[in-house]
Amino acid sequence: MPRRARPRLDREVARLRRVALDAAAAGLYVFPVQPGGKLPAVPRHSAERCRRRGICAEGHQGWEQRATRDRAQICRWWSGDESARFNVGIACGPSGIVVIDLDTSTEPVADWGGATTGREVLDQLAARHGETLTDTYSVRTPTDGEHVYYRMPEGLQLRNTHGGHGHSLGPLIDTRAGGGFVVGAGSVRPEGAYLVAEHGQIAALPAWLATLLTPPPAPQRPTTTRSALSTKRANAYIAAILRDETDKVTRAAKGRRQITLLDAARVFGQLVGGGELDADNAQAVLLEAAAAHIGIDGFTRAEAERTVTRGMNYGMQAPRTIGHRDDPRSEIGDPDNDGEEIRS
Ligand SMILES: [Zn+2]
Known part of the structure; x- marks a missing residue:
């Protein structure tokens, strides 16, 4: 040989x-x-640039x-x-x-x-x-x-x-x-x-x-009736983020439902933590987006609720604020910044 x-x-x-x-x-x-x-x-x-192949499938x-x-x-x-x-x-x-x-x-x-x-x-x-x-x-x-x-x-x-x-x-x-x-x-x-x-x-x-x-727990904010997605600081940028995340949840493939919902809940949680979004409304919107999957292939409402709670709690620990040019923490102008510092 x-x-x-x-x-x-x-x-x-x-x-x-x-x-x-x-x-x-x-x-x-x-x-x-x-x-x-x-x-x-x-x-x-x-x-x-991900082509969703191999390990990224x-x-x-x-x-x-x-x-x-x-x-x-x-x-x-x-x-x-x-x-x-x-x-x-x-x-x-x-x-x-x-x-x-x-x-x-x-x-x-x-x-x-x-x-x-x-x-x-x-x-x-x-x-x-x-x-x-x-x-x-x-x-x-x-x-x-x-x-x-x-x-x-x-x-x-x-x-x-x-x-x-x-x-x-x-x-x-x-x-x-x-x-x-x-x-x-x-x-x-x-x-x-x-x-x-x-x-x-x-x-x-x-x-x-x-x-x-x-971080301290996010203060409870009264729900408003203006709209299901009423934000504390109504803002098209936030609305676009929410739309994008809820779309991903609704369209998630069977094997990706839970992780996609968890990711979306984390993003929502960050905005709740930053005072941009009302916690109750955020939760309602996420569950509505997940509703398309509930009852299909063993995906239950209880599971969806647990996932939303877990993701939001996680996100609230990394508060995110958006939309004020005079706010040094504002992310406007840096949409690529996902709030995660990876430098060491
Ligand atoms: Zn990839």
């Missing part, structure tokens, strides 16, 4: 593969990040969906020559982790005693709450930042936050959770390597941090 020629495994690819396999063995979901960089290398096409699969602990898949990604020297991305949501991303700045932060690092801000925050920080696994980044890993508490689905904005911990501190990723230890950039700073287990997110990161 002639031996099949196998492409030589580049030594650096082999090293990064080992890093990825170790992370997966520790329970983390990994995916390839650009060699020497910090942007996802999978998928190779955008959602807009049931809907486009982004890096968060493709992140895996599967050894065979990891070995396929990190194989061959130097073009496969991918850094190791860790998808926080699937991994069930929250990563506190501590940055540095040359500008001292006035309100925080002139702090120039997120670490100083976090220490002061702990002191203000009469708490100390639990020892946990952490990683030093090539730019002197720090990634502090925590396990997501059961039942909590936190999303990313940005330093000094909305529901964040403070300036120079971002958090990466659902919809976010970090570049893992063992990865390299031209500026240097990501190195383990604190070895050991990933500790549970301390309760006081979990509380600070959990």
Whole structure:
């Protein structure tokens, strides 16, 4: 039998593969990040360019969906020559982790005693709450930042936050959770390597941090009778989003009904959280869109209601506001921004 020629495994690819396999063995979901960089290398096409083939047959699969602990898949990604020297991305949501991303700045932060690092801000925050920080696994980044890993508490689905904005911990501190990723230890950039700073287990997110990161429940708003889709700030842009989402639900194929409804409910939940939409009306509109499927092939109303509740609760944790040019959080002019920060 002639031996099949196998492409030589580049030594650096082999090293990064080992890093990825170790992370997966520790329970983390990994995916390839650009060699020497910090942007996802999978998928190779955008959602807009997706031809709904192969792995995307049931809907486009982004890096968060493709992140895996599967050894065979990891070995396929990190194989061959130097073009496969991918850094190791860790998808926080699937991994069930929250990563506190501590940055540095040359500008001292006035309100925080002139702090120039997120670490100083976090220490002061702990002191203000009469708490100390639990020892946990952490990683030093090539730019002197720090990634502090925590396990997501059961039942909590936190999303990313940005330093000094909305529901964040403070300036120079971002958090990466659902919809976010970090570049893992063992990865390299031209500026240097990501190195383990604190070895050991990933500790549970301390309760006081979990509380600070959990958005308050959306206030109940009285329903109005102007229209089923009456928004707090009537806006054609919002109406278009709602129409698009409800159309997707109504037209969803059998195997995609639940996930499509969940996605739509998440979008609606974000708008409810941002005060753009009334919660009761949003729920009614979603259930109406799903009504076409109820009673067909075992899809029940109870199931639809549960899915809507779950998706909306999830979405409300990442509030979205739209439509005010003088509002710095406004998304007008940036329709591609889906509110999910993926930078690490
Ligand atoms: Zn695709």
